[in-house]
Amino acid sequence: MKNRIVLIVLFCLLISPSFAKDGYKLWLDYQSIENPNLAEEAEKLFEGIYFFGKNSTYEVIQKELELASKGFLNQNPEFKKLNQNARLWIGTRSELSQYLGLDHQAKIKALGEEGYWRGPLNQEGESLYAIIGNTPKGVLYGVFDFLRSIQTGTFDSNSEKSDSPKIKLRMLNHWDNLDRTVERGYAGFSIWDWHRLPGYIDPRYIDYARANASLGINAVSLTNVNANAWVLREDFIEKVKVLADLFRPYGIQVFLTARFSAPMEMGNLETADPLDTEVKKFWKERVDLIYKEIPDFGGFLVKANSEGQPGPHEYGRNHAEGANMLAEALAPHGGIVIWRAFVYSHEIDEDRHKQANLEFEPLDGKFMDNVIIQVKNGAIDFQPREPFHPLFGAVEETNLGMEFQITQEYLGQATQLVYLSPMWEEILQSKTYRPSPNSTVAEIIDGSATDKELTLMAGVSNIGTDRNWTGHLFGQANWYAFGKLAWDPYQNSAEIAEEWINLTFGQNPETQRKISTIMLQSHEAAVNYMTPLGLHHLMGRSHHYGPGPWVEGGRADWTSVYYHRADSEGIGFDRTESGSNALGQYASEIAYNWSDPNQIPEKFLLWFHHLPWDFKLRSGRTLWDEIGLHYDLGVKTAREMKQQWDSLHGLVDEEQFSHTSQLLAIQVQEAEWWRNACLLYFQTFSNRPFPDDIEKPTGDLEYYKSLRFPFAPGIKPNW
Amino acid sequence: MKNRIVLIVLFCLLISPSFAKDGYKLWLDYQSIENPNLAEEAEKLFEGIYFFGKNSTYEVIQKELELASKGFLNQNPEFKKLNQNARLWIGTRSELSQYLGLDHQAKIKALGEEGYWRGPLNQEGESLYAIIGNTPKGVLYGVFDFLRSIQTGTFDSNSEKSDSPKIKLRMLNHWDNLDRTVERGYAGFSIWDWHRLPGYIDPRYIDYARANASLGINAVSLTNVNANAWVLREDFIEKVKVLADLFRPYGIQVFLTARFSAPMEMGNLETADPLDTEVKKFWKERVDLIYKEIPDFGGFLVKANSEGQPGPHEYGRNHAEGANMLAEALAPHGGIVIWRAFVYSHEIDEDRHKQANLEFEPLDGKFMDNVIIQVKNGAIDFQPREPFHPLFGAVEETNLGMEFQITQEYLGQATQLVYLSPMWEEILQSKTYRPSPNSTVAEIIDGSATDKELTLMAGVSNIGTDRNWTGHLFGQANWYAFGKLAWDPYQNSAEIAEEWINLTFGQNPETQRKISTIMLQSHEAAVNYMTPLGLHHLMGRSHHYGPGPWVEGGRADWTSVYYHRADSEGIGFDRTESGSNALGQYASEIAYNWSDPNQIPEKFLLWFHHLPWDFKLRSGRTLWDEIGLHYDLGVKTAREMKQQWDSLHGLVDEEQFSHTSQLLAIQVQEAEWWRNACLLYFQTFSNRPFPDDIEKPTGDLEYYKSLRFPFAPGIKPNW
Incomplete structure (x- = not known):
């Protein structure tokens, strides 16, 4: 019944005849500029673009500027000759050398093959804006950065920016x-x-x-x-x-x-x-x-x-x-x-x-x-x-x-x-x-x-x-x-x-804040409801969809039990000197500190240590209780993410909203599934009750173990 | 080199920053109405829509009308009450019964569960337009037909139309x-x-x-x-x-x-x-x-x-x-x-x-x-x-x-x-x-x-x-x-x-004529360059991509040789009384006429007859020559289709143009491949020269036989 209501609501959203955002344009959706000052500034530049050379990269830059101008200003850009009031100059350092001081040239040169400089240039009293690289590729990166600054409303024709990649x-x-x-x-x-x-x-x-x-x-x-x-x-x-x-x-x-x-x-x-x-x-x-x-x-x-x-x-x-x-x-x-x-x-x-x-x-x-x-x-x-x-x-x-x-x-x-x-x-x-x-x-x-x-x-x-x-x-x-x-x-x-x-979602501060909150807590939430405290490799076999802490049999290091090593005594993989000593492959500072279960960051605890269920963590709680708390916290965070998102209804595009809302509902279910399956499974070893202050895992461990997904994506089809 | 030029041209088309038609909207692309009279008429109707009932089908009709109105007129439709100047009436026969004469009701009733009637209704001197079915589903079909009449510019508010499906x-x-x-x-x-x-x-x-x-x-x-x-x-x-x-x-x-x-x-x-x-x-x-x-x-x-x-x-x-x-x-x-x-x-x-x-x-x-x-x-x-x-x-x-x-x-x-x-x-x-x-x-x-x-x-x-x-x-x-x-x-x-x-392409008569010509000749062209004169089942094994007249081995009735039965004497599958007598499963009129190779429609000739290479067809040519002519004609028609299409550059949307042009180029290559492979292969049996008036098949039969397509679509992947 609940499903049915959700379905009806979503159905209405889905068939609403808006020109919805289907996500195809990614972060290159050059929406109309709302700020009139910025629009005016952009218009000036797009009305007078000059390329200092010809090559295939400049051709794709030109196409990109056409797309952007149409999106930002609903007009075609104008590509001018240099003496025709061209205000946006595009070229390489060598192409523009006669307009650049030696210091400026040296500064650009130092940016390397892929770097770019963009900023104001004064020529004969005219204020221009230039995007300059050492190669056309650098120019391309500069142009994309320039366009992005317009999209995000941060463009300032009076300030300069340079950048270059740190990795080849x-x-x-x-x-x-x-x-x-x-x-x-x-x-x-x-x-x-x-x-x-x-x-x-x-x-x-x-x-x-x-x-x-x-x-x-x-x-x-x-x-x-x-x-x-x-x-x-x-x-x-x-x-x-x-x-x-x-x-x-x-x-x-x-x-x-x-x-x-x-x-x-x-x-x-x-x-x-x-x-x-x-x-x-x-x-x-x-x-x-x-x-x-x-x-x-x-x-x-x-x-x-x-x-x-x-x-x-x-x-x-x-x-x-x-x-x-x-x-x-x-x-x-x-x-x-x-x-x-x-x-x-x-x-x-x-x-x-x-x-x-x-x-x-x-x-x-x-x-x-x-x-x-x-x-x-x-x-x-x-x-x-x-x-x-x-x-x-x-x-x-x-x-x-x-x-x-x-x-x-x-x-x-x-x-x-x-x-x-x-x-x-x-x-x-x-x-x-x-x-x-x-x-x-x-x-x-x-x-x-x-x-x-x-x-x-x-x-x-x-x-x-x-x-x-x-x-x-x-x-x-x-x-x-x-x-x-x-x-x-x-x-x-x-x-x-x-x-x-x-x-992706525009410049409404409330929208931005809420989405940012959702995003920044999402990874920790997933770690909590999947593999907290250094646990790892607990997923379903082969397709890796959903929990499978019980996976055993076949090649040992493709199973879950190989990694969590839960037994009636405790849980975790001993990678210290008393175990595999994988820890010894790290620098001695790390090996030394992390060998001590009281010193190692708790997020890596069970990655390197096999510990008793009653081991006390820094919180004062036992390991078993802390595992339960983490799983439960993960679920609760997932629910908060869903609530946060749903409060954005009307503030983001309908298709984006509905898409994400549906998937967050699935995420909450999957988080609960992970928590329930893992905690019920580990409880068969710990033989301890769940801590009082968590929502008790529900469901039947045998049922979770019986689930099969032969058509899950990302694996070779099961013919 | 030729490839490279094509590539560059297409590349420029592909990145052109138009709001191109990617085909997603199918035939439901409600473009702005260009004819001002039609626009005025449509506007009147979309400004006053009244539904005589409530149900989930009417809800989707309403959404469709919203989409259509936005597309046709760039405005939202207005859903009115009956007494608020509603001009477009939508409902079932029983919902509208008080407004319909008995004859009219009977006429609509006779259209059955899925039929619809649409046309003008006069009520108290007001001229209205009504779309009526016996069920909401009939109404839905009527609405789609109504919208299509606007799209094609054939809508006339003074004429009526009724229709019902002939198949359940x-x-x-x-x-x-x-x-x-x-x-x-x-x-x-x-x-x-x-x-x-x-x-x-x-x-x-x-x-x-x-x-x-x-x-x-x-x-x-x-x-x-x-x-x-x-x-x-x-x-x-x-x-x-x-x-x-x-x-x-x-x-x-x-x-x-x-x-x-x-x-x-x-x-x-x-x-x-x-x-x-x-x-x-x-x-x-x-x-x-x-x-x-x-x-x-x-x-x-x-x-x-x-x-x-x-x-x-x-x-x-x-x-x-x-x-x-x-x-x-x-x-x-x-x-x-x-x-x-x-x-x-x-x-x-x-x-x-x-x-x-x-x-x-x-x-x-x-x-x-x-x-x-x-x-x-x-x-x-x-x-x-x-x-x-x-x-x-x-x-x-x-x-x-x-x-x-x-x-x-x-x-x-x-x-x-x-x-x-x-x-x-x-x-x-x-x-x-x-x-x-x-x-x-x-x-x-x-x-x-x-x-x-x-x-x-x-x-x-x-x-x-x-x-x-x-x-x-x-x-x-x-x-x-x-x-x-x-x-x-x-x-x-x-x-x-x-x-x-x-x-799909709009109302330009030249465009319509050319595309219609292409479409209507396309099937016969494919039959000619693939399997003319009743030949069949000559395609590549398993994926069925491209020619494979040489396919043999394995299950016999999955091979080509089982079907064409070419040998030094002739070609074709004898399904007359002297052969399998599959022909005897048809009505006697057919069995009788088609048993005679001089009476049977030549398009089915080799489907039912095994005939000598020198068998004379109605054209006076030998079977071998006629096979060659058909294959060659298929290729030439494919080339004409490509030429026709390419002459539409600028008359159809750029993305539609480029998409189809590229594929037609592939089609021409594939048609040549079929012709060359089949004729070279059959020639090994006929031992006869190709007729003078065809373009001679080129290429190497062994090469064609060696081609492999393990990643062709539509088959179970070859892991």
Whole structure:
């Protein structure tokens, strides 16, 4: 009955004939400018635009300015000659050199290849506004920033701004299969319509490039890391070339995933041994063929010897030998190898946590300069909260890149609003104590701590064919925040949220405040109702949808019981010296402090310690009670988020409202489901009552255990 | 190089900042009215709308009028009280009875449950306009027709119109799997987001219902005929219920596909024998459960004992026993069983063509009244051209429905523009000579020839998640035409095309003429470049993409060689008395005439005859030459279609233009591919030169044979 009423209400909203926002335009929805002063200022500029050169990037800038002008001012922009009262100047430092003082030129030059300066220029008494980069790409970034300042109402023609990215490769990793399914994709299917390429260009490809460029994302890997060699065939390279051609003006380089066994699967060789001459020849020829079609091809992203993927270990070679073989083929063209550190062998190790360091620390200094190791933020697998990966700080002679997961595999998929930036910020701001006592993960990633030039932040894409790109409207915020942090890993999540909200929902302060509150509490809420206090890997098997703390059987380190180790005595994974000593892979400062269950931050408690149910936490409560409180708090926060949102009815667009309201209702149900299932399950070990001050878990543990989701998204279909 | 130029041109089009038409609005794009007289008239009506009652269908009509008014006039409509100068009256005959004369009432009553009358009414000197049905659903259809008349500029407030459907069930069959893949789907993936149902309602569900209702489509089967019993579980019924609730106000009934072995798979029974008491009980309980949630549930669509699907034959029961068992469970609720005649056994028969008649003719009169047999238009499988199915006319005591395939499995999938209505019209207008000498397929389908009440036209949906719904913009025309022909199977394809073009591309006569020319020649072109002169089943294996006349091995009647039977002597399938005598299943008039290769319509020649390469056709040319000419003509027509379209640049919306232009370029390539591959292959048997007056096939037969498309859409992914 309740469902029916909700349905009727939503139904009325859904069919309301407004020109609703379906989310397709992302943060590039150039709405009419409401502030009359700003409109006047913008109009002056859009009526007199001058480009100091011609190239394909300026062409896409011109198109963007047309879109923006139509949206902001409902009029076409005017592209003038220089002497025709052009007020908005667009060009590179060298193109504008005669109008710039030497100091100004030096200042811009220092911003590097991708930086930009924008601000007022006085020429012969005329006040102009200029957007200047060292390259057209820098100009492009400057223009997007200029447009964003208008969108957010912060543009000031009298003040200047300059910026440049701190990380070289700011990259999306698509886990898209060639049949358009997406591994861990929750927003429909792959936007790459391989079947209709190269002949048919989906307009979406362009909007994808625009969105990425607007954030400074400059690289994309198109295909799943669980790779299919088929993409390296000539007919597919021809398809990839079309995408590369489309993305090039937007400053975006294309990468592919390389299946290590491709020489056998498509080259008819009997080995893929990286030291074999024929294998090297195969890769060299294949790489040459790619560069013939795509001269600025980025290189290969490789997942080798991990979860069944082929790799150099089959031939007794190590990761460096595997990576360097590919790197040699790519080096003459300027290409690079991105080699994933997410490795663990077929045999179950004592602690999967330790694998990457065990394999990569001994190889420090062995990788070629055009190889970078892409390390997940934590040592397990994108859990709701993980401590930073111990490889950060453990090697100094190896290029290390960050891999974040934007798609919410373990964080509510596309039915939950979880703003991931605070989680990423927590990782980036973590002190590694290595190489220097004050080093942070961010300083390793941006190369400043280890003096590296090849730097990388990759995000596993949450993009699919859903009209709003990300399934959940708020998934857009995670794409956005990823781009922002890849540009500058020192940015603040609250500020990023504020900007995204402004671009997505407009400038009403109450709306902004409420949405910001929802977003900023969402990650902690999810951690609480899923895996509080350092618990991890408790999700359903295979699809990872919903709780599954009871998952056991099959490969041990793919089960939940392997990680939580609950028994009648207590719960948690002992990773101290008395256990696996994964903690010993961190800097000694960390290893020392975190070895003490009374010193370690409680958010990581059960990640590193197996403790009795009656262990006392800093609150004075027992571990069991504190677990219950956290789960319950998570549910309550989810409900508050829903209430906050629902109070925005009428203040945000109807379609945005209804979309999010429905999904928040699902989120509350899922939060309750997680809490009930986990607490009822753990109670079978703790044999203790729930603390008085929480809402008691309801439902039947056997029922929760019986639930099956064979058609959950993001997994290979269960035929 | 040529590719590159095309790419650049298209690129510029694609990023042009117009508010382009992406096809989402289908034929319901209520554009601003340009004719000032019409605008004035429409304004008068939209400013004073009165509903004579309240119900959920009137609510959706109201929303539709709001959308239309905003689009047509850029203003909200006004819903008045009766005495407030209401000029547009909306209601049922009984609601309006006091304002209608007895003759008028009788006239409307005769239109039946779904018919409508619309026209001027004079009341106390006031001229009003009324839309009246016998039920709210009839009113809904009248309103959509009224709106369409405004869109096409044909509305006249002084003239009246009445209409009613000739077929009872006008139905879409979705071949959608629960994991969102779509068997033979070429427009992305399933629009049913089962994972997020019941909690999340995609706004698309409403637009889907609107589009169908606007055509009079009143039934949908949501799931693949290759069925999964999982959809009958309670949690899925809850999801189905949400869709049924959404569709109900639009007059659309929901059906599901029933997997015959469900009692074993989900009921833990050891048999699915339709005569088993426990099996009957299982189905009765399952049906009762469904009706508890969905009181107007339509019933089951069943594919049994065909292509590996389970069915009654496993238990020595016939199709009637299988269907009647389900029909008994459904009958108390008013539900029906739609039982497919597309059956052929595991064992290879002498001629697959004959199977349905062999199985169903002996069962005539044995099916319950609430069973209808759904027969594909032809006896093989939706080939580019087939003669009508010999079951039409062969049984009189059995309800027979038509199954057309809207999705273009064998007709260019979503890369080709093929307007299917002429093909369907050809089938519907075919003379069956049974039961009476002048009977046609249409008369059997609408029940008039055999005095049946339960009538059905089903179309296998071409709808998916692609923004434009159908992958190819012109796929919309096939959805549209299907709806029109299901409402009235005597309609004319050219007129349907004209109406669709008007709604989709506007009222420029040159545009309309050119697009109409393209559409009306497109089916014959495809037949020519794919399977001319009665050839059939020559496509690539499994995915059915592109030519594969060489396909052999494996199950014989899934190969091409089984059907074309080319050898050094000749080509074609002898289905006369000297062969399989499938022809003997038709009325004697047909069997007699078509047995003679000089009498049979040449379009069916090789369907029924195996003839020498030098056989002389009516043109005086040899069969070999004529085959060459047809293939070549197909290619030339495809090129003309492309040229015609490209001459519309600037006359149609840029996005529509670019989309179709790109796809027509692919179509030309695919037409050449078909011609080259088929002619080069058949030449290996005919050993004859190509006729002088055709463009010679180019390319290498071995190359064509080597092509592989493991990621083609519409098939189960090749993991």
